[in-house]
Amino acid sequence: MTRREFVLGGTALLALATIEEKLAIASEGKQWWLNELAKYERLRGAVPLKLQPVLVYSLSRRPLRPRSSWRPWGGFETEKDVEDELSKIGAEVSQLKGLCKFPIEVLPTEKVRNPNEAQALKESKADVFLIYAAGAWVDTYQALVELGKWSIIFVRFKSGRYYLWHEIVHPRFLRKHTDQLMQTAVGYEDVVVDDIKEVAWRLHALYGLKNALNRKIVCIGGAGAWAGGAPVVERAKQLWKFDMIVVPIPDLVKLIEEKRKDPAVMEMAKEAAEEYLRLPNVSSAIPLSSVTEAFLLTRIFHELMRQNDAYAITVMGCMGSYAGIMPCFTLSLLNDAGYMAYCEGDFVNIPAGVLTHFISGLPTFFCNTSYPWAQTMLLAHCTAPTIMNGKKRERVRLVTHFESDHGAATKVEMQVGQLVSVIIPDFEGKRWVAFHGRIVDNPFLPVCRAQIVVKFDADTEEVAKRLRGFHATVAYGDHIKLVAYALRKLGIELERLCRC
Numbered sequence: 030m031t032r033r034e035f036v037l038g039g040t041a042l043l044a045l046a047t048i049e050e051k052l053a054i055a056s057e058g059k060q061w062w063l064n065e066l067a068k069y070e071r072l073r074g075a076v077p078l079k080l081q082p083v084l085v086y087s088l089s090r091r092p093l094r095p096r097s098s099w100r101p102w103g104g105f106e107t108e109k110d111v112e113d114e115l116s117k118i119g120a121e122v123s124q125l126k127g128l129c130k131f132p133i134e135v136l137p138t139e140k141v142r143n144p145n146e147a148q149a150l151k152e153s154k155a156d157v158f159l160i161y162a163a164g165a166w167v168d169t170y171q172a173l174v175e176l177g178k179w180s181i182i183f184v185r186f187k188s189g190r191y192y193l194w195h196e197i198v199h200p201r202f203l204r205k206h207t208d209q210l211m212q213t214a215v216g217y218e219d220v221v222v223d224d225i226k227e228v229a230w231r232l233h234a235l236y237g238l239k240n241a242l243n244r245k246i247v248c249i250g251g252a253g254a255w256a257g258g259a260p261v262v263e264r265a266k267q268l269w270k271f272d273m274i275v276v277p278i279p280d281l282v283k284l285i286e287e288k289r290k291d292p293a294v295m296e297m298a299k300e301a302a303e304e305y306l307r308l309p310n311v312s313s314a315i316p317l318s319s320v321t322e323a324f325l326l327t328r329i330f331h332e333l334m335r336q337n338d339a340y341a342i343t344v345m346g347c348m349g350s351y352a353g354i355m356p357c358f359t360l361s362l363l364n365d366a367g368y369m370a371y372c373e374g375d376f377v378n379i380p381a382g383v384l385t386h387f388i389s390g391l392p393t394f395f396c397n398t399s400y401p402w403a404q405t406m407l408l409a410h411c412t413a414p415t416i417m418n419g420k421k422r423e424r425v426r427l428v429t430h431f432e433s434d435h436g437a438a439t440k441v442e443m444q445v446g447q448l449v450s451v452i453i454p455d456f457e458g459k460r461w462v463a464f465h466g467r468i469v470d471n472p473f474l475p476v477c478r479a480q481i482v483v484k485f486d487a488d489t490e491e492v493a494k495r496l497r498g499f500h501a502t503v504a505y506g507d508h509i510k511l512v513a514y515a516l517r518k519l520g521i522e523l524e525r526l527c528r529c
Contacts (some may be wrong), residue, residue: 041406068233073367122159315427391419407482449468
């Protein structure tokens with residue numbers, strides 16, 4: 030083969046591969062969207078929480094010298110007592126696994142009697158130590174909590190053989206013989222007495238936190254903040270350990286323009302758009318071309334996440350569009366499929382969205398707050414998910430993005446009467462606020478398109494005084510207690526606004 034024949038042959042093969050690729054895209058059509066994004070897939074990219082039960086104990090032995098104290102509170106005197114307790118823990122942990130409605134992996138129970146045995150757990154693969162605090166002294170527990178794992182301390186009062194640490198965990202360990210909390214690795218909220226159900230919800234919160242941390246996020250146009258600037262972004266990198274993968278806006282625009290020139294890709298986007306418009310509960314007040322372009326951008330965003338092994342994406346500069354495409358409906362579609370998609374590149378609120386998503390297992394609504402009035406608040410944005418309960422699509426009307434009156438966005442009729450959790454991060458990342466409420470109205474005011482009025486159980490003036498930040502995260506259901514527990518592990522307090 031001559032050099033010319035080799036080059037021509039290679040060119041022909043490349044052209045053939047390109048044609049085959051285009052034919053494959055064309056044959057996908059609506060199937061790409063139906064297969065990849067049409068239904069909500071719960072907790073994409075999540076990994077199990079690993080739990081290590083640890084029995085900490087010591088055996089009391091009667092001394093040779095009579096009439097002297099020889100045992101502390103608690104009922105462990107023989108090895109048989111320890112074996113019986115291990116059997117009880119095994120049964121309890123099996124019950125616990127049944128209570129955990131999220132992926133959890135339980136490692137074999139370890140026995141610890143002293144600081145050296147505690148140190149031997151340094152290489153444990155666990156995320157959480159469930160410490161059965163039957164006996165032993167303070168130094169053993171200190172050695173355990175300093176290993177860098179999250180810890181839950183379980184003590185028995187009436188659920189079995191009495192534990193010494195039911196008596197002394199508060200004054201000796203948490204307060205260290207003072208009247209203030211002195212521990213930094215654990216707090217009062219990490220102690221559970223008797224009730225294994227109380228352990229389950231704490232593990233659920235930690236599962237959410239584990240999967241929120243170290244999250245890869247594709248950042249179109251960079252990472253930013255509604256207020257606070259670079260320090261907010263740096264805090265998200267340091268505290269939440271986010272890996273922010275930046276895609277410059279010119280690169281995205283070039284990609285859009287290239288795809289627009291490909292008839293196979295555009296036909297795929299059009300077929301997916303037409304299929305979406307045939308769904309129950311969906312109506313449209315915008316041209317098919319606007320919906321098609323939203324699906325084109327969805328395909329591009331989906332591919333960018335796949336290429337970067339990411340399940341989250343955010344956009345900056347979205348008010349000006351990307352090559353004429355407003356990203357609102359695209360972000361809604363991705364949230365409806367189980368991804369995490371946020372506008373405005375706002376890393377004040379994005380951590381709340383990611384954490385609440387993994388705790389609730391549901392899409393979250395990234396939205397603007399407003400001034401509270403008569404125990405109600407208007408919450409609105411143009412990127413609302415339509416499958417807010419993770420199962421059924423709400424009634425949705427496709428309209429334009431409000432500020433530009435261009436592109437595609439969702440006017441979602443969220444369920445009146447639905448309980449929601451409203452999580453509002455502060456700009457400094459120190460003290461978030463939150464409240465429960467019920468959706469009482471879906472107005473159509475001249476504001477961002479998806480709009481809900483939430484009635485809350487709190488004093489209106491107190492809410493106004495304590496309101497922080499600007500954006501909020503909304504999820505169906507009651508998740509505030511779990512979010513608060515998870516946030517304490519990062520040194521963030523969550524103030525619940527209510528009359529209780």
